[in-house]
Amino acid sequence: MKFDRDVLYLITKNLQNDSISLYSFLLVNKIWCEVAVPVLWKIPGRIPLTKKAGSIIFNVILSHLSEDSRDILKKQGIDYLFTEAYRPPSFNYIIFWRHLDLQLLENMIKLRNVKESNINIIINELSNISWAEQCFSSLKSLHYFDNDDISGSLTLIENQNNLNEIQIDCCAFAQSNIIEKSLIKKADTIQHLQTNWDPEDEFLSYFVNLSSLKIGDPYWYGYPNNKTNWCHLEKVSLPGLKVLIANIDSHQNLDRMIKIINGHHLHEITLCHNGLVSDANYHRRLIRAIYQNCPNLRYLSMPMMELNFPEFERVCLKY
Numbered sequence: 001m002k003f004d005r006d007v008l009y010l011i012t013k014n015l016q017n018d019s020i021s022l023y024s025f026l027l028v029n030k031i032w033c034e035v036a037v038p039v040l041w042k043i044p045g046r047i048p049l050t051k052k053a054g055s056i057i058f059n060v061i062l063s064h065l066s067e068d069s070r071d072i073l074k075k076q077g078i079d080y081l082f083t084e085a086y087r088p089p090s091f092n093y094i095i096f097w098r099h100l101d102l103q104l105l106e107n108m109i110k111l112r113n114v115k116e117s118n119i120n121i122i123i124n125e126l127s128n129i130s131w132a133e134q135c136f137s138s139l140k141s142l143h144y145f146d147n148d149d150i151s152g153s154l155t156l157i158e159n160q161n162n163l164n165e166i167q168i169d170c171c172a173f174a175q176s177n178i179i180e181k182s183l184i185k186k187a188d189t190i191q192h193l194q195t196n197w198d199p200e201d202e203f204l205s206y207f208v209n210l211s212s213l214k215i216g217d218p219y220w221y222g223y224p225n226n227k228t229n230w231c232h233l234e235k236v237s238l239p240g241l242k243v244l245i246a247n248i249d250s251h252q253n254l255d256r257m258i259k260i261i262n263g264h265h266l267h268e269i270t271l272c273h274n275g276l277v278s279d280a281n282y283h284r285r286l287i288r289a290i291y292q293n294c295p296n297l298r299y300l301s302m303p304m305m306e307l308n309f310p311e312f313e314r315v316c317l318k319y
Contacts, residue, residue: 008035015039019047034091041096044104051111058108061126064094069125078118099141141165150175154182165192169217173197198247201257205235213238216247216272236261245270248286248303255282255289263294271302280307291315 008031015021016039025036044057065073102123109122139160144153144167157163157179163186170176176197183190187206196217204213238261246254248271258266269290283305290300291314304312 005031005035008032012036012039016042037091037093038096041093043099044097044101049104054108054111058111060089060093061105061108063089064092065125073122073125076118076121078114078122139163143167145169150178154178157182158185160186161189163189166190167194167214169196194245201236205237208237208239210238210241212243212245213241214243214245240265242266243268246272248273248283255285258286258289259293263290264296266294266297268299269294269297269302270299273303280305284308284311287311287315291318 008025012022012025012035019040022036022040025032049057105123105126106119109119114122139156140162141164142157142160157166166183168179168183170179176195176199180199180203183193184203184206188209190207191209191211193207193210193212194214198216207213236257241261241263242265244258244263244266245268248254254271258269263269271286283303284307286302287308288311290297295318300315
């Protein structure tokens with residue numbers, strides 16, 4: 001039976017999470033192989049890789065290095081990476097990689113018992129592959145965990161034009177303030193924002209196109225031990241917000257926020273906490289703000305005190 005290429009594309013789209021079935025496409029003929037390869041390479045680490053699989057993928061990545069990059073690595077004494085004779089790849093596999101996971105890449109490098117001091121050298125040369133410029137200049141999603149030197153990451157964020165989704169885990173309060181300034185420059189395109197710290201309301205006021213917002217990790221201790229007051233919430237406008245996830249212990253005015261942003265579009269609210277629920281009045285105000293301002297709510301998760309069960313009944317009756 002002969003399938004049209006367009007039909008094969010539809011089949012691979014439905015099988016994109018079934019790597020075993022997609023792998024069988026490679027064994028049929030050239031056309032089936034050409035259709036399956038872009039899907040398989042879109043997210044190489046979508047399933048846990050065995051040591052052997054990781055090594056094979058890394059060999060393919062190395063095969064895309066230019067002769068100049070290979071020579072640089074060899075001069076640095078890193079020629080042991082090239083365990084196989086060089087053969088040009090059958091496909092430009094690397095151009096199909098759409099979800100770049102630098103941690104996955106680093107893990108592959110470590111499988112070769114590379115010294116820590118050489119890892120950055122290797123990654124720098126891999127970034128010179130022609131695909132890298134395209135990949136890093138048109139990011140749509142970025143998950144970043146900061147380190148001591150964040151200058152390169154700030155430049156990466158500021159050079160994006162279509163950054164739609166960003167998740168940042170920051171270890172230090174001082175660095176979170178610096179990162180916020182870079183994020184503000186890209187606020188118009190960002191629709192999904194997640195930070196493990198609690199930003200001020202002035203910062204949130206820039207993100208008018210947000211669809212989902214997750215702020216504050218209950219177990220993050222990088223910021224000063226005081227609650228975020230959000231004294232200027234009247235400046236915040238999030239008309240399209242559908243998902244709100246927040247740390248209830250870090251805020252005094254989440255109820256005001258829900259009222260001011262007009263939670264008409266909110267479908268999901270998750271309020272986390274890191275200890276015993278103690279402020280019954282505040283939680284009562286939160287419950288009231290939710291059932292009075294969020295008519296389309298489908299999911300609610302929040303800490304509850306027995307004192308507030310009567311108020312919560314009104315939520316249950318409304319939805």
